[in-house]
Amino acid sequence: MENNIITVTSPLLPDLGEFEKYLEDIWDRKWITNNGYYHKQLESALAEYLKVPYISLFTNGTLPLITALQALRITGEVITTPYSFVATTHALWWNGIKPVFVDIDPATGNIDPEKIEAAITPKTTAIMPVHVYGKPCKTKEIQEIADKYGLKIIYDAAHAFGVEVDGKSILNEGDMSTLSFHATKVFNTIEGGAMVMHDEKTKKRIDYLKNFGFAGETEVIAPGINSKMDEMRSAYGLVNLKQVDKAIESRRQVAIKYRAALHNVEGITFFDDMPGVRHNYSYFPIFVDAEKYGMTRDELYAKMKSQNVLGRRYFYPLISEFTTYRGLESANRENLPNAHKMADSVICLPMYAGLTDEDVERGIKTIIK
Ligand SMILES: *Cc1c(COP(=O)(O)O)cnc(C)c1O
Numbered sequence: 001m002e003n004n005i006i007t008v009t010s011p012l013l014p015d016l017g018e019f020e021k022y023l024e025d026i027w028d029r030k031w032i033t034n035n036g037y038y039h040k041q042l043e044s045a046l047a048e049y050l051k052v053p054y055i056s057l058f059t060n061g062t063l064p065l066i067t068a069l070q071a072l073r074i075t076g077e078v079i080t081t082p083y084s085f086v087a088t089t090h091a092l093w094w095n096g097i098k099p100v101f102v103d104i105d106p107a108t109g110n111i112d113p114e115k116i117e118a119a120i121t122p123k124t125t126a127i128m129p130v131h132v133y134g135k136p137c138k139t140k141e142i143q144e145i146a147d148k149y150g151l152k153i154i155y156d157a158a159h160a161f162g163v164e165v166d167g168k169s170i171l172n173e174g175d176m177s178t179l180s181f182h183a184t185k186v187f188n189t190i191e192g193g194a195m196v197m198h199d200e201k202t203k204k205r206i207d208y209l210k211n212f213g214f215a216g217e218t219e220v221i222a223p224g225i226n227s228k229m230d231e232m233r234s235a236y237g238l239v240n241l242k243q244v245d246k247a248i249e250s251r252r253q254v255a256i257k258y259r260a261a262l263h264n265v266e267g268i269t270f271f272d273d274m275p276g277v278r279h280n281y282s283y284f285p286i287f288v289d290a291e292k293y294g295m296t297r298d299e300l301y302a303k304m305k306s307q308n309v310l311g312r313r314y315f316y317p318l319i320s321e322f323t324t325y326r327g328l329e330s331a332n333r334e335n336l337p338n339a340h341k342m343a344d345s346v347i348c349l350p351m352y353a354g355l356t357d358e359d360v361e362r363g364i365k366t367i368i369k
Contacts, residue, residue: 006359008312010352011183011190012247014239022235031231034211038234042189045241050162051169052196054203057234058210061158061180061193063227065091067209068154068176068195069126070222071202076123079151081111082320082331083339084130088156089319092128100124101320101330106338108271109133109285113141119330120145126152131160131170132315134186134282135271139165139173146174154178157196161186162248164278171196181237186251186280187244189237192229247353251281254355258284261364267293268367283314284351286367287342294369297345304347304366311347318343 022038029037039057047055058064069078069091078092082101092099102119105112109132116127127146129137137155146153153174157163161179163170171177181192197203208215213224229237262268267289273279288297295303297313304311318339320331333340350363 003308003362005308005310006350006355006363007310008348008350009184010354011188012186012240012243012353014236014243019236019239022239023232026231026235029231033228033230035207035228036231036234038231038238039229042229042234042237042241045238046194049241049244050171050196051164052171054197054200056195056197056203056206056210057229058193058195058227059229060191060227061178061182061185062087062091063210063225064178064193064195065128065154065156066094067206067225067227068178069095069097071206071209072126072152072154072175074126074152074154076125077121078126078128079111079116079119079124080128081130081132081339082318082336083109083132083315083342084156084319085158085315086319086322087158088128088130089325093324098123099325099328099330101325101328101336101339103336104339104342105138106342108135108137109342110135110137111142112338113138113145116142116145120149120151124149124151126154128154128156130156130158131163133271133285134159134161134163134280135274136160136163136165136170136277137173139170143174158185158193159282160280161282162244162278162280166276172198176202186248186282187237187240189229189233189240192233192237248280250353250355251351252279254351254360255281255284257357257360258349258364262286262367265293265368267291281351284349285314285346286349287345288347289345297347300367301347304363307362307366309350309363309366311349313343313346314348316343316346
Protein backbone atom coordinates (compact mmCIF):
# COMPACT_ATOMS: atom_id res chain seq x y z
CA MET A 1 0.00 0.00 0.00
CA GLU A 2 1.20 3.50 -0.88
CA ASN A 3 2.19 5.52 2.17
CA ASN A 4 0.49 8.88 2.60
CA ILE A 5 2.73 11.91 2.13
CA ILE A 6 3.99 13.46 5.36
CA THR A 7 4.75 17.10 4.69
CA VAL A 8 7.27 19.17 6.61
CA THR A 9 4.50 21.44 7.83
CA SER A 10 0.74 21.84 7.77
CA PRO A 11 -1.18 25.05 8.48
CA LEU A 12 -2.91 25.63 11.78
CA LEU A 13 -6.50 26.27 10.71
CA PRO A 14 -8.97 28.12 12.94
CA ASP A 15 -12.32 26.63 13.82
CA LEU A 16 -14.42 27.13 10.70
CA GLY A 17 -17.74 27.57 12.46
CA GLU A 18 -16.36 30.27 14.70
CA PHE A 19 -14.61 32.01 11.80
CA GLU A 20 -17.91 32.08 9.89
CA LYS A 21 -19.54 34.03 12.73
CA TYR A 22 -16.77 36.62 12.54
CA LEU A 23 -17.24 36.82 8.76
CA GLU A 24 -20.96 37.46 9.17
CA ASP A 25 -20.15 40.29 11.54
CA ILE A 26 -17.69 41.77 9.03
CA TRP A 27 -20.43 41.61 6.36
CA ASP A 28 -22.75 43.48 8.73
CA ARG A 29 -20.13 46.11 9.50
CA LYS A 30 -19.20 46.59 5.83
CA TRP A 31 -15.69 47.66 6.87
CA ILE A 32 -13.21 45.25 5.34
CA THR A 33 -9.78 46.90 5.65
CA ASN A 34 -7.97 50.09 6.84
CA ASN A 35 -7.55 49.61 10.60
CA GLY A 36 -10.98 48.09 11.12
CA TYR A 37 -12.60 46.57 14.19
CA TYR A 38 -10.91 43.16 13.93
CA HIS A 39 -7.57 44.67 12.98
CA LYS A 40 -7.59 46.64 16.25
CA GLN A 41 -8.79 43.59 18.19
CA LEU A 42 -6.01 41.39 16.83
CA GLU A 43 -3.37 44.02 17.58
CA SER A 44 -4.41 44.24 21.22
CA ALA A 45 -4.84 40.47 21.57
CA LEU A 46 -1.36 39.89 20.13
CA ALA A 47 0.25 42.62 22.26
CA GLU A 48 -1.16 40.86 25.31
CA TYR A 49 -0.33 37.31 24.21
CA LEU A 50 3.19 38.20 23.09
CA LYS A 51 3.86 40.45 26.13
CA VAL A 52 4.93 43.40 23.97
CA PRO A 53 3.96 47.07 24.41
CA TYR A 54 3.15 47.93 20.77
CA ILE A 55 2.54 45.92 17.64
CA SER A 56 1.48 46.83 14.11
CA LEU A 57 -0.04 44.27 11.75
CA PHE A 58 1.22 43.81 8.18
CA THR A 59 0.15 41.83 5.12
CA ASN A 60 3.19 39.54 5.37
CA GLY A 61 6.50 39.15 7.18
CA THR A 62 8.69 40.69 4.49
CA LEU A 63 7.13 44.17 4.37
CA PRO A 64 7.72 44.93 8.07
CA LEU A 65 11.42 44.20 7.49
CA ILE A 66 11.47 46.60 4.53
CA THR A 67 9.45 49.19 6.46
CA ALA A 68 11.59 48.94 9.62
CA LEU A 69 14.67 49.79 7.56
CA GLN A 70 12.80 52.76 6.06
CA ALA A 71 11.49 53.94 9.41
CA LEU A 72 14.94 53.89 11.02
CA ARG A 73 16.44 55.46 7.86
CA ILE A 74 19.02 52.70 7.59
CA THR A 75 21.54 53.16 4.76
CA GLY A 76 25.00 51.94 3.74
CA GLU A 77 25.86 48.51 5.12
CA VAL A 78 23.95 46.21 7.44
CA ILE A 79 25.42 43.18 9.16
CA THR A 80 23.27 40.08 8.85
CA THR A 81 23.29 36.29 8.73
CA PRO A 82 23.40 34.09 5.64
CA TYR A 83 21.60 31.30 7.52
CA SER A 84 17.98 32.38 7.08
CA PHE A 85 15.14 32.60 4.63
CA VAL A 86 16.00 34.85 1.65
CA ALA A 87 13.53 37.56 2.70
CA THR A 88 15.92 38.77 5.42
CA THR A 89 18.58 39.84 2.92
CA HIS A 90 16.07 40.81 0.22
CA ALA A 91 14.66 43.45 2.60
CA LEU A 92 18.10 45.08 2.68
CA TRP A 93 18.43 44.88 -1.10
CA TRP A 94 15.04 46.53 -1.62
CA ASN A 95 16.31 49.46 0.45
CA GLY A 96 19.53 49.79 -1.54
CA ILE A 97 21.54 48.58 1.47
CA LYS A 98 24.61 46.39 1.14
CA PRO A 99 24.29 43.19 3.16
CA VAL A 100 27.41 42.12 5.04
CA PHE A 101 27.30 38.46 6.01
CA VAL A 102 28.75 37.31 9.32
CA ASP A 103 29.18 33.66 10.27
CA ILE A 104 26.92 31.84 12.70
CA ASP A 105 27.41 30.22 16.08
CA PRO A 106 27.19 26.44 15.48
CA ALA A 107 25.56 25.99 18.89
CA THR A 108 22.40 27.84 17.78
CA GLY A 109 22.56 28.67 14.08
CA ASN A 110 22.31 32.37 14.95
CA ILE A 111 24.75 35.16 14.05
CA ASP A 112 27.92 34.89 16.15
CA PRO A 113 28.31 38.15 18.13
CA GLU A 114 32.04 37.53 18.46
CA LYS A 115 32.42 37.93 14.70
CA ILE A 116 30.32 41.07 14.30
CA GLU A 117 32.89 43.71 15.26
CA ALA A 118 35.37 42.63 12.58
CA ALA A 119 32.68 43.23 9.93
CA ILE A 120 31.90 46.81 11.01
CA THR A 121 33.06 49.57 8.64
CA PRO A 122 32.37 53.35 8.65
CA LYS A 123 29.34 52.58 6.46
CA THR A 124 27.72 50.15 8.90
CA THR A 125 24.46 51.49 10.30
CA ALA A 126 22.62 48.47 11.67
CA ILE A 127 22.60 44.78 12.53
CA MET A 128 19.82 42.52 11.31
CA PRO A 129 19.99 39.18 13.14
CA VAL A 130 17.49 36.32 12.89
CA HIS A 131 16.27 34.12 15.77
CA VAL A 132 16.61 31.12 13.50
CA TYR A 133 14.23 28.22 14.26
CA GLY A 134 12.94 30.47 17.05
CA LYS A 135 16.13 30.01 19.08
CA PRO A 136 16.96 33.30 20.81
CA CYS A 137 20.03 35.20 19.59
CA LYS A 138 22.65 36.39 22.07
CA THR A 139 20.75 39.66 22.38
CA LYS A 140 22.81 41.13 25.22
CA GLU A 141 26.10 40.76 23.37
CA ILE A 142 24.58 42.13 20.17
CA GLN A 143 23.13 45.13 22.01
CA GLU A 144 26.50 45.90 23.57
CA ILE A 145 28.14 46.02 20.15
CA ALA A 146 25.31 48.17 18.76
CA ASP A 147 25.63 50.61 21.67
CA LYS A 148 29.39 50.80 21.30
CA TYR A 149 29.21 51.66 17.59
CA GLY A 150 25.88 53.51 17.52
CA LEU A 151 24.11 50.90 15.40
CA LYS A 152 20.41 50.04 15.19
CA ILE A 153 19.17 46.47 15.59
CA ILE A 154 16.24 45.00 13.70
CA TYR A 155 15.48 41.41 14.62
CA ASP A 156 13.89 39.20 12.00
CA ALA A 157 11.76 37.26 14.49
CA ALA A 158 9.71 35.46 11.83
CA HIS A 159 10.36 32.15 13.63
CA ALA A 160 10.08 33.46 17.17
CA PHE A 161 6.33 33.81 17.79
CA GLY A 162 5.72 33.42 21.52
CA VAL A 163 9.36 32.76 22.37
CA GLU A 164 10.34 33.99 25.82
CA VAL A 165 13.57 34.15 27.79
CA ASP A 166 13.14 34.09 31.58
CA GLY A 167 9.47 34.96 31.17
CA LYS A 168 10.15 37.97 28.90
CA SER A 169 9.34 38.16 25.22
CA ILE A 170 12.31 37.94 22.89
CA LEU A 171 10.41 40.39 20.67
CA ASN A 172 11.24 43.30 22.97
CA GLU A 173 14.95 43.12 22.09
CA GLY A 174 16.67 45.54 19.73
CA ASP A 175 14.98 48.57 18.15
CA MET A 176 12.28 46.61 16.36
CA SER A 177 11.33 42.99 15.71
CA THR A 178 9.32 41.62 12.84
CA LEU A 179 7.07 38.56 12.69
CA SER A 180 5.63 36.46 9.88
CA PHE A 181 2.15 34.96 10.07
CA HIS A 182 2.57 32.98 6.87
CA ALA A 183 0.64 29.70 6.56
CA THR A 184 3.79 27.70 7.37
CA LYS A 185 4.54 29.47 10.64
CA VAL A 186 3.54 28.57 14.23
CA PHE A 187 0.77 31.19 14.17
CA ASN A 188 -0.71 32.17 10.81
CA THR A 189 -3.21 34.56 9.30
CA ILE A 190 -2.83 32.77 5.90
CA GLU A 191 -0.43 35.52 4.80
CA GLY A 192 0.43 38.14 7.36
CA GLY A 193 3.02 39.64 9.63
CA ALA A 194 3.73 42.29 12.22
CA MET A 195 6.25 44.68 13.65
CA VAL A 196 6.94 45.08 17.36
CA MET A 197 8.19 48.41 18.67
CA HIS A 198 8.87 50.04 22.04
CA ASP A 199 6.83 53.26 22.00
CA GLU A 200 3.60 54.78 20.83
CA LYS A 201 5.29 57.40 18.66
CA THR A 202 7.04 54.72 16.63
CA LYS A 203 3.85 52.69 16.31
CA LYS A 204 2.04 55.74 14.97
CA ARG A 205 4.76 56.36 12.41
CA ILE A 206 4.76 52.71 11.33
CA ASP A 207 0.97 52.77 11.01
CA TYR A 208 1.32 55.77 8.68
CA LEU A 209 4.08 54.13 6.68
CA LYS A 210 2.11 50.95 6.06
CA ASN A 211 -0.75 53.09 4.70
CA PHE A 212 1.12 55.06 2.00
CA GLY A 213 2.36 57.56 4.62
CA PHE A 214 -1.10 59.01 5.20
CA ALA A 215 -1.31 60.84 8.53
CA GLY A 216 -4.72 62.34 7.78
CA GLU A 217 -7.14 62.79 4.93
CA THR A 218 -4.83 65.04 2.94
CA GLU A 219 -1.51 64.77 4.75
CA VAL A 220 1.25 62.41 3.62
CA ILE A 221 4.26 62.42 5.96
CA ALA A 222 6.60 60.07 4.05
CA PRO A 223 6.78 57.81 1.00
CA GLY A 224 4.91 54.94 2.62
CA ILE A 225 3.90 51.56 1.29
CA ASN A 226 0.64 49.62 1.34
CA SER A 227 0.89 46.75 3.78
CA LYS A 228 -2.33 46.80 5.76
CA MET A 229 -3.89 43.60 7.04
CA ASP A 230 -7.56 43.26 6.08
CA GLU A 231 -10.49 42.40 8.35
CA MET A 232 -10.93 38.80 7.17
CA ARG A 233 -7.41 37.82 8.00
CA SER A 234 -7.47 39.80 11.26
CA ALA A 235 -10.57 37.85 12.31
CA TYR A 236 -8.98 34.58 11.16
CA GLY A 237 -5.98 35.48 13.35
CA LEU A 238 -8.17 36.20 16.36
CA VAL A 239 -9.81 32.78 16.12
CA ASN A 240 -6.48 31.06 15.48
CA LEU A 241 -4.78 32.75 18.43
CA LYS A 242 -7.15 30.87 20.77
CA GLN A 243 -5.53 27.55 19.90
CA VAL A 244 -1.91 28.58 19.52
CA ASP A 245 -0.86 27.46 23.03
CA LYS A 246 -2.36 24.06 22.37
CA ALA A 247 -0.57 23.96 19.02
CA ILE A 248 2.79 24.80 20.59
CA GLU A 249 2.25 22.07 23.20
CA SER A 250 1.45 19.60 20.44
CA ARG A 251 4.66 20.57 18.64
CA ARG A 252 6.60 20.15 21.89
CA GLN A 253 5.30 16.60 22.17
CA VAL A 254 6.53 15.86 18.65
CA ALA A 255 9.97 17.26 19.55
CA ILE A 256 10.08 15.05 22.67
CA LYS A 257 9.37 11.96 20.53
CA TYR A 258 11.99 12.85 17.93
CA ARG A 259 14.62 13.50 20.59
CA ALA A 260 13.89 10.27 22.46
CA ALA A 261 14.14 8.21 19.27
CA LEU A 262 17.13 9.94 17.67
CA HIS A 263 19.48 10.67 20.55
CA ASN A 264 21.32 7.39 20.12
CA VAL A 265 21.59 7.48 16.35
CA GLU A 266 25.26 7.78 15.43
CA GLY A 267 25.92 10.79 13.21
CA ILE A 268 22.58 12.54 13.82
CA THR A 269 22.46 15.57 16.11
CA PHE A 270 19.79 18.11 17.00
CA PHE A 271 19.24 21.05 19.34
CA ASP A 272 18.11 20.62 22.92
CA ASP A 273 15.90 23.14 24.67
CA MET A 274 17.79 26.12 26.09
CA PRO A 275 17.53 26.80 29.85
CA GLY A 276 14.98 29.49 30.76
CA VAL A 277 13.57 29.63 27.25
CA ARG A 278 9.95 29.09 26.25
CA HIS A 279 10.47 27.57 22.81
CA ASN A 280 7.78 27.43 20.13
CA TYR A 281 9.07 24.29 18.33
CA SER A 282 8.61 25.97 14.98
CA TYR A 283 11.10 23.61 13.30
CA PHE A 284 12.89 20.39 14.14
CA PRO A 285 16.25 20.51 12.36
CA ILE A 286 18.57 17.51 12.47
CA PHE A 287 22.19 17.58 11.34
CA VAL A 288 23.77 14.70 9.46
CA ASP A 289 27.45 13.86 9.90
CA ALA A 290 27.91 11.80 6.73
CA GLU A 291 31.00 9.96 7.95
CA LYS A 292 29.48 8.82 11.23
CA TYR A 293 25.99 8.26 9.85
CA GLY A 294 27.20 6.40 6.78
CA MET A 295 25.06 8.38 4.39
CA THR A 296 25.20 11.99 3.21
CA ARG A 297 22.55 14.55 4.08
CA ASP A 298 21.29 14.53 0.51
CA GLU A 299 21.15 10.72 0.43
CA LEU A 300 19.08 10.69 3.62
CA TYR A 301 16.89 13.49 2.27
CA ALA A 302 16.27 11.50 -0.92
CA LYS A 303 15.59 8.31 1.05
CA MET A 304 13.02 10.11 3.18
CA LYS A 305 11.43 11.56 0.06
CA SER A 306 11.23 8.13 -1.57
CA GLN A 307 9.25 6.99 1.48
CA ASN A 308 6.97 10.03 1.28
CA VAL A 309 8.46 11.73 4.32
CA LEU A 310 9.14 15.24 3.09
CA GLY A 311 11.89 16.89 5.11
CA ARG A 312 13.19 20.28 3.98
CA ARG A 313 16.75 21.50 3.72
CA TYR A 314 16.20 24.75 5.65
CA PHE A 315 18.44 26.69 5.19
CA TYR A 316 20.21 25.42 2.15
CA PRO A 317 21.63 26.95 0.06
CA LEU A 318 22.80 29.84 2.21
CA ILE A 319 21.47 33.27 1.16
CA SER A 320 25.07 34.24 0.36
CA GLU A 321 25.09 31.56 -2.37
CA PHE A 322 22.23 33.02 -4.43
CA THR A 323 23.24 34.84 -7.63
CA THR A 324 22.27 38.29 -6.30
CA TYR A 325 24.54 38.02 -3.29
CA ARG A 326 27.35 35.60 -4.10
CA GLY A 327 29.54 38.34 -5.61
CA LEU A 328 29.75 40.17 -2.28
CA GLU A 329 33.06 39.93 -0.50
CA SER A 330 31.39 38.76 2.71
CA ALA A 331 29.72 35.92 0.79
CA ASN A 332 33.06 34.10 0.44
CA ARG A 333 32.89 30.55 1.65
CA GLU A 334 35.97 31.07 3.85
CA ASN A 335 34.15 33.86 5.68
CA LEU A 336 31.21 31.60 6.58
CA PRO A 337 32.53 28.13 7.52
CA ASN A 338 30.01 27.40 10.27
CA ALA A 339 27.06 28.52 8.17
CA HIS A 340 28.18 26.30 5.28
CA LYS A 341 28.65 23.34 7.57
CA MET A 342 25.14 23.73 8.98
CA ALA A 343 23.53 24.37 5.58
CA ASP A 344 25.25 21.28 4.16
CA SER A 345 24.10 18.98 6.96
CA VAL A 346 20.58 20.12 7.88
CA ILE A 347 17.22 18.49 7.30
CA CYS A 348 14.11 19.89 8.99
CA LEU A 349 11.84 17.00 9.94
CA PRO A 350 8.06 17.16 9.63
CA MET A 351 6.81 19.37 12.48
CA TYR A 352 3.35 20.72 13.05
CA ALA A 353 0.51 20.66 15.55
CA GLY A 354 -1.49 17.48 15.16
CA LEU A 355 1.24 15.42 13.50
CA THR A 356 0.12 11.91 14.46
CA ASP A 357 2.21 9.45 16.49
CA GLU A 358 2.04 7.12 13.54
CA ASP A 359 3.53 9.70 11.18
CA VAL A 360 6.21 10.71 13.69
CA GLU A 361 7.08 7.01 13.98
CA ARG A 362 7.31 6.66 10.21
CA GLY A 363 9.55 9.74 10.01
CA ILE A 364 11.85 8.28 12.66
CA LYS A 365 12.02 4.90 10.90
CA THR A 366 13.37 6.50 7.73
CA ILE A 367 16.30 7.83 9.79
CA ILE A 368 17.06 4.91 12.10
CA LYS A 369 18.68 2.21 10.06
C1 LIG B 1 8.84 33.38 6.61
C2 LIG B 1 10.03 34.27 6.81
C3 LIG B 1 10.05 35.60 6.36
C4 LIG B 1 9.04 36.15 5.43
O1 LIG B 1 7.77 36.14 5.87
P1 LIG B 1 6.57 36.18 4.81
O2 LIG B 1 5.39 36.33 5.70
O3 LIG B 1 6.58 34.91 4.05
O4 LIG B 1 6.78 37.38 3.93
C5 LIG B 1 11.13 36.40 6.71
N1 LIG B 1 12.17 35.92 7.41
C6 LIG B 1 12.20 34.63 7.82
C7 LIG B 1 13.37 34.17 8.62
C8 LIG B 1 11.15 33.77 7.50
O5 LIG B 1 11.22 32.48 7.86
